[in-house]
Amino acid sequence: MKLGMFLMPSHPPERSLYDATEWDLEMIQYADQLGYEEAWIGEHFTSPWEPIPAPDLLIAQALKSTKQIKLAPGAHLLPYHNPVELAHRVAYLDNLSQGRLMLGIGAGGLPSDYDTFGVDGLHGENRRMTAEALEIMLKIWKEKEPFEYKGEYWKANRIEGNEFLRPHIEPYQKPHPQIGVTGLSPGSETLIMAGEKGFIPMSLGNNLDYIASHWKSVEEGAKRSGKTPQRSEWRITRDVFVADTDEEALEGSLYSMMGRQHREYYLPLFKTLRAISVFKHKESVDDNEVTPEYVAKHNWFVGSPETVATKFANIYEKVGGFGTLLVTGYDYSENPEAWKKSMRLLKEEVLPRLASKLSKVEI
Secondary structure: OEEEEEEOOOOOOOOOHHHHHHHHHHHHHHHHHHOOOEEEEOOOOOOOOOOOOOHHHHHHHHHHOOOOOEEEEOOEEHHHOOHHHHHHHHHHHHHHHOOOEOEEEEOOOOHHHHHHHOOOHHHOHHHHHHHHHHHHHHHHHHOOOOEEEEOOOOEEEEOOOOOOOOOOOOOOOOOOOOEEEEEOOOOOHHHHHHHHHOOEEEEOOOOHHHHHHHHHHHHHHHHHHOOOOOHHHOEEEEOEEEOOOHHHHHHHHOOOHHHHHHHHHHHHHHHHOOOHHHHOOOOOOOHHHOOHHHHHHHOOEEEOHHHHHHHHHHHHHHHOOOOEEEEEOOOOOOOHHHHHHHHHHHHHHHHHHHHHHOOOOOO
16 A cells, blocks of 8 residues: 545644645655655635645645655646646646646535635536536647637637747646546545546545445446556545554544644534535434544544554455555644654554555455
């Protein structure tokens, strides 16, 4: 199994944008030093707890201070971008990365972002815009001949040009960087699309039954296009905190920034969105029972290296195998050594234990 990071990025509202970005860069740099494979950086516009609106700007900085880790917007929210401009910007950043860029795409999920951009997300306009934007971006990257595109939301052209003015910006990776899409709910439509198009499937959420169903969605989509999906491409995100003992790990997670983020933001938000079921270990649990203490017990991978390795082995066998674990990043800038110790123990102590625990599941 490979390791990566998934940064929403999450920061408390009192953190300045500059300090928040500095902590994100520090996490990415340390992950690179430890040999983590990749880091995905989210994009949001109206959430003070997820304050970074331009993950590509953060990536451009991180490229200069890292050596091997792959970096990705996770994700650019396509309804909120002109796809012609975004296709060129991604291609430019891919050249700067010299092959270390991946691309996450999404349709957006925050009602406040919908309202800010005037998108009717409640009736699926965001998904239609995403499909159209993706089609345009792929055409710009793949097609060499001039074309004219007139869509419902955007117009785009590949011009003939001349010796002075013509299309010239192409991705460094051909035909484009690897593309990943996230899924949260059971029967995820986005993961069906991932299977159909051969994109990287990425599972969010904590409900293991939901996550186990995600691979079926990928396989369903793959059948539509005759592709053969590989479990080694599947990414799953989890909340992880490792310490020398279970007690120390619980103290460092539930009673620190992980716990605060869930208590003040994540759980209240999902209750407001009527999506709190993604945190439940079984549907019969009452919504009011889903507290930080509940998710720490049932969902988080918190504990000593041995405890966390056992939890990982259980999820690995429950879902039938996957390729990369993405650790959700939190703002421990006020206690950085505790977070860095967790990252190091996960890489150096948990993974070797996990290798000896896993039954042979072919992926």
